[in-house]
Amino acid sequence: MSNQLFDSIVLGDRLALAKAITLVESENPNHQNEADELVSLALKLNKSSLRIGITGAPGVGKSTFINTLGTWLIKEKHKKVCVLAIDPSSQKNHGSILGDKTRMETLSMLETAYIRPSPAKGTLGGVARKTRESILLCEAAGYDTIIVETLGVGQSEYLADSLVDCLLLLLLPNAGDDLQAIKRGIMELADLIILTKADITEPARLNQAISDVANALQFIPNKFEGHKPSVCKSSINPNETVPAIWADIENFIVFQQSNGNFNSKRIVQKTEWIKEAVKEKLTTDFFNDPNIKKAIDVSLSEWLTGKNSLNALVDAIISKRKI
Ligand SMILES: Nc1nc2c(ncn2[C@@H]2O[C@H](COP(=O)(O)OP(=O)(O)O)[C@@H](O)[C@H]2O)c(=O)[nH]1
Ligand SMILES: [Mg+2]
Structure with missing residues (x-):
């Protein structure tokens, strides 16, 4: 049964992928063996992919940015993009998931995009495990770019970082947001920082915010030796902002691969798993x-x-x- 389902996943059958993720997320002990087999098969495939985490306070523009980035990656770079949205608040209400789907409307209509809001049930460790397994299944299905959206509350930034190769922190271009991020120790988890809503921010204020964040970063310990996160801007117009952001992500990944961090971080993540x-x-x-x-x-x-x-x-x- 699992083998047949797995073959369908590899062939790109989206219903099969959805079914497999449901098995992985299921709390029903009868589903665990099958989920386990599927994950083992996916692990063996060992597909290469890029896993990007997006975090930031509610309303900062994460889903909107993912819609813009994902659509651009599919159209300009011919990527297959999968979005897994983990929302710790979804246990209480399902409103935000609905909101996310509508914010990612352009992306969700593309054939090579797959969007899956995951119910963040259970402990953080449990959520991490289920998301790791879903990521592997999506990779088996041929998605080469995995984007994980997490709400920037509680410990969820640490959770996001433990799942991805590159963590993007989204901030609003005002002093309050970056001060909060510094206070909560989140700034030091970021591999790249993006100031959102550039199109509706006065240019002088935006530039001030960019230099404030860059200055703050000078006083924050490096997450990886020899690397300071770049500070970029995003807006609803992808051509103005996404190419620079993507270039920064690619540079960071090349840097991580050349010094061995890319592989060692993935090994640490598997050990955590x-x-x-x-x-x-x-x-x-x-x-x-x-x-x-x-x-x-x-x-x-x-x-x-x-x-x-x-x-x-x-x-x-x-x-x-x-x-
Ligand atoms: N003008 C403008 N509005 C934005 C931008 N990004 C997000 N928004 C708006 O901000 C609100 C929250 O965005 P959303 O993507 O749902 O934020 P999330 O909670 O971080 O996922 C929505 O009303 C968006 O339309 C942007 O770059 N420019
Ligand atoms: Mg969202």
Whole structure:
């Protein structure tokens, strides 16, 4: 069954790809074996691709930028572009996913584009694993440029960086946005910084914002030795801004390949993947163990009545596990 589905994916059958990603995302244990087989087959193919992460605060223009970049890449560079949108807020409401689809209208109508909003259910580690698996399946289907959109909240920038080769941070051209990014330590994760909405920003203000960000970068430790992120601008008109951005992305990738960082980052990511899978299995098995369930119930009353400290209870609970 998996082999047949996999063959269809490789042949470019989008329905087969959608079905496979649904299996990978499924919480149903009956789907796990099949998903596992599909991912192993995709891993073996070892297709080369470029994985780009896009992060930034809600409303900064991520989906609009992806629409512009993706469409340009397909039309000018003959790429096959896949967009995976991870939205941690989608657990509560589905509004933003709907919004993303409409913002990427031009791109979604192209035959060589594939857009998939992923429900960001579960732990960050769980989401990372599912997205990694979806990326591999998309690569097996022949998509050579994978764009991962994440909402810039909580820890999601770290999540995005752990999935891609190049992370783009989108900021609004005003001081508030870059100060926030500095405060939250996000600026140092970026491989490239893009100031959005250049078409509706006064040129003097835009230039000031570009030099403010470039200045701020001087005081931020380099993510990769010998590399400072470039600061670019984007607007709704792709021909004005996208060629320069793409040239910067390509230069960065050549730099990373020439110093070995490209491969070593992917190896670190694969190692993280194994660790996340182990953690997930241990956690699930642990909390499903009836002894543990009982021990947690007992601990609650002991803790509330002050009989035991939390640390002592944790040790007592762990000591009750089967293995
Ligand atoms: N004029 C202009 N508007 C933009 C640009 N980028 C985004 N917007 C608008 O800003 C709003 C939020 O954009 P969206 O792409 O959904 O942001 P996201 O939440 O970061 O994905 C939408 O109303 C867009 O039309 C741009 O470059 N120029
Ligand atoms: Mg969006």
